[in-house]
Amino acid sequence: MRVRRAASRICVLFVGVAVAASCVDPPPPDAAGYVAAREQMVTRQLRARGITNERVLAAMAAVPRHRFVPEEIRDDAYSDQALPIGNGQTISQPYVVAVMSELLAPQATDRILEIGTGSGYQAAVLAHLVRDVYSIEIDPALAARAQATLSALGYDRVHVRAGDGSYGWPEAAPFDAIIITAAAPRLPEALIGQLRDGGRVIAPLERADDGEILAVGVKHGDGFAWTEHGGVRFVPMTGAVRRTP
Numbered sequence: 001m002r003v004r005r006a007a008s009r010i011c012v013l014f015v016g017v018a019v020a021a022s023c024v025d026p027p028p029p030d031a032a033g034y035v036a037a038r039e040q041m042v043t044r045q046l047r048a049r050g051i052t053n054e055r056v057l058a059a060m061a062a063v064p065r066h067r068f069v070p071e072e073i074r075d076d077a078y079s080d081q082a083l084p085i086g087n088g089q090t091i092s093q094p095y096v097v098a099v100m101s102e103l104l105a106p107q108a109t110d111r112i113l114e115i116g117t118g119s120g121y122q123a124a125v126l127a128h129l130v131r132d133v134y135s136i137e138i139d140p141a142l143a144a145r146a147q148a149t150l151s152a153l154g155y156d157r158v159h160v161r162a163g164d165g166s167y168g169w170p171e172a173a174p175f176d177a178i179i180i181t182a183a184a185p186r187l188p189e190a191l192i193g194q195l196r197d198g199g200r201v202i203a204p205l206e207r208a209d210d211g212e213i214l215a216v217g218v219k220h221g222d223g224f225a226w227t228e229h230g231g232v233r234f235v236p237m238t239g240a241v242r243r244t245p
Contacts, residue, residue, distance in 0.1 A: 034066050037078040041065075045080050046098045053102045059128035060098055065091075067149055068119040087139050089235055091119045092181065096232065098125075103216050103229060104177050104202050106130045111172070113194065115165035116181035116237065120146030123158045126179070133158045134172050136165040138239055164239035168194045175199060182237035183212045187224075195219050204234045 042061045051057060066077035068091055073083055082090040092100075100122070106112065110130040114123055117137035123146070126133045135158060137143035143162035150158045161169065165180070166188040173194035180187075180203035187203060195201060199219050204212040214232045217224035236242075 034064060034077070038065070041078040041080075041094055045095050049095060051095075051098045051102055055106075055129055056098055056101045056125075059101065059125045060094065062128055063121065063124045064153070065094065065121060067153060068121040068124070068146075085119045085142070087142055089118050089139070089142060091121050092234075097122050099229070100179060100181075100202055100214070101125055101129065103214075104179055104200055106177065110176035113169055113172070113175040113178045113191070114181065115168075115178070115188075115191070117143055117146045117160055118181060120150045120155075120158070120160070122179070122181055123160070124150060124153065124155050127155045127158050130176075131157065134169045134175070135160050136163050136169060138162070138164055165237070166190060166240035170194060177201065178203075180204070180237065181234065183234040184237040184241055186241070187217070188241045192219070197221065204232045 038061055042057055046057060046060060066074045069077050069083050069085060076083060078094070080093060080095060082093045085091050104112070106126060106129040108130065111132045112126055112130050112134070114126065114133060114135040117123060117135040119142075120135070123133045123135045135146075137146060137160065140162040143160055147160040150160065168188070168191045170190070174196040175194055176196060176199050178191055178195055178199070178201040180201070183204045183206050185206050187201065187205075191201070197219055201217045201219070201224070203215055205215045206212050211231050212234060214229040215226055216229060217226045
């Protein structure tokens with residue numbers, strides 16, 4: 001991946017990936033209306049619904065969510081819902097992003113692997129909480145767009161790669177935590193070996209009956225201690241994880 005500036009725009013090119021450069025305009029000053037909407041989001045959607053981690057709340061208050069959604073729906077950027085970002089994908093509901101960030105229990109020195117970059121919003125939130133975020137997106141166009149947005153906003157500790165998240169990012173391992181932001185039938189085998197002992201993984205895991213359950217696993221040797229945290233709905237994870245193990 002290379003970043004270049006051309007005609008006052010920020011462009012990202014992925015070396016070896018057959019996709020045109022993705023460019024975004026540098027961010028304008030954060031309009032007062034967006035600031036107020038973000039503060040209201042934190043107060044009414046997050047704090048009032050039980051999010052208590054002050055670092056997570058501060059991160060959610062800091063990230064301009066409207067920069068991660070298509071311009072034509074920016075008026076809805078701080079609403080309590082998931083929104084389409086193109087290519088059949090969505091940006092998660094703010095409350096879900098906050099819940100997953102809180103359950104991950106991120107520390108300032110952590111290095112986190114994210115599977116499913118999407119718009120880049122979750123990665124941006126995590127960038128306020130940890131040392132480095134490594135994020136993989138299977139759709140090259142979305143990966144390029146997310147990296148362009150993150151670069152425009154100055155998130156230089158978020159590293160984005162286009163590829164199949166089922167295989168992780170082995171050369172950057174081990175990670176202190178892994179977050180999967182798409183529904184998976186199981187935890188991909190390759191990711192297990194890339195998580196340090198005592199590390200945490202959070203993922204929406206598909207249930208046999210219907211829907212998904214938000215699950216948190218803590219790695220102990222070759223196994224995990226799992227807890228469940230309610231039903232959720234995510235777009236499905238694609239790639240090798242869908243093949244018969």
